[in-house]
Amino acid sequence: MHVDADVPVRWSRDLPAEPTSVTVVKDAAGRYFASFVVGTSNQPLPESAAEVGIDLGLTHYAVLSDGRKIDNPRFLRRAERRLKKTQRALSRKAKGSANRKKAVARVARAHARVADARRDRAHKLSTALIRENQAVYVENLAVSGLGRTRLAKSVHDAGWSQFVSMLEYKAPRYGRHFAKIDRWFPSSKMCSACGAIQPSMPLAVRSWTCPCGAVHDRDVNAAINILAAGRADRLNACGGTVRPAA
Template sequence: MAWSWPGVDLATLDPTMVIVSREPGGRWYVTFAVDVDQPEPLPTTSREIGIDLGIKDFAVISGGDRIANPRHLERKARNLARYQRRMAREQRGSANRRKARTRVAVAHRKVRNARRDFPHKTSTTLIEQADTIVLEDLAVANMVKNRSLAKAISDAGWAEFRSRLEYKAARAGRHLIIIDRWYPSSKTCSTCGHLLPELDLGTRHWTCPACRTRHDRDVNAAKNILAAGRAVAGKNPGHACGADVRQQGSSLLRSAVKQETPAARRPA
């Protein structure tokens, strides 16, 4: 059987570095590493964006755009549960059970591939659209301890999305800024800076009592996330409190002392 791969001379590959594997769903994979040239930095766009990650919408951009949450597991959970019930009914060791096990593995593979595909495409689009991207440092490991939200948070894939942004920003010459997870982005007015003492999760819109600006909760948070990133990057000092902001990509790391009222503080 002759192998070919665009741009790669397979005859030069070290056979000891080629891995052939088969997954439970029946697909075969050949894995090997090749050296490629460092890509050229992307052309500048003169655009900066802040991103507020969520569950209802996967992401809300500071300009007002929304990226829908694909809910991969939720959409395929019904089929997966049906295949698992069929497998449980089959006799152990039988051919029908092996077939049912393969169907379950294929269903899991589709969810896994969809989860990988979505953050890749979304992060690539955002990297192409903006020179600077600001994101919150979400404590995903702690958030999934909430049983009512654990499945939805895991399905959203925030951690994988962030890791994709990190290496793509460095490769493309973009700036990725991570702001502190406790920065009160949702309950701070992006117009005048007024900080609400409390804002429950069920409140999707609110009006600033100081300047009377009407806010969409998620868009307002994305605007504040961008402002915090700008503040510590020195582009708009004094406009927002930048707390423990880390800038990644082609620029040096930056940090700032967090400044917020005691009522807004939370334990680490």
């Protein structure tokens, strides 16, 4: 692409060093982005004593092993009325007309705003969790499989894969540990107090009592179990052994 005049630029952040290359792309909404390749070194944060397990969901976007619950913003659901309006306007335009091209661009911009908001929140949440915790553990969800169920729209709206990938690449950059727990690990059915596994745990069950007497919030219990499994895997990888809870 050849440009004879100055192009106004909105920088997302300052470049940490001279770029070795740059790629300019145009998205479906008609926006241009310049992607720079820059050599950088990791920037380890001060060590933290905290570690966290994360249970991802739809009722809450994320529930943490320390009991915190992160609201699900549902960006796509909130924008549905506007999206439907722009889509209806597009359907009324004649194919091949200039007005249809403008309507296509408006639809693309509306979807881009949703994607931008989702990505911005994922960045902020992933950065906060990496800064707070020395180790972060999350269940390795089968997102592609869930995308073929009746929950497909909600799963797409949540954007779990994007969030998890951010945790994964930010952890080593800042000197943190990150790991995914096997998707078949019974985090929701296991009692985090005694280790007993319930025969079933329907999604409608939000709290339950174990025969040992422990009362559980379903998602907090799952997050605690994910944290314990992550710690055990990490210790075993280092040649240690896991002692049963007293």
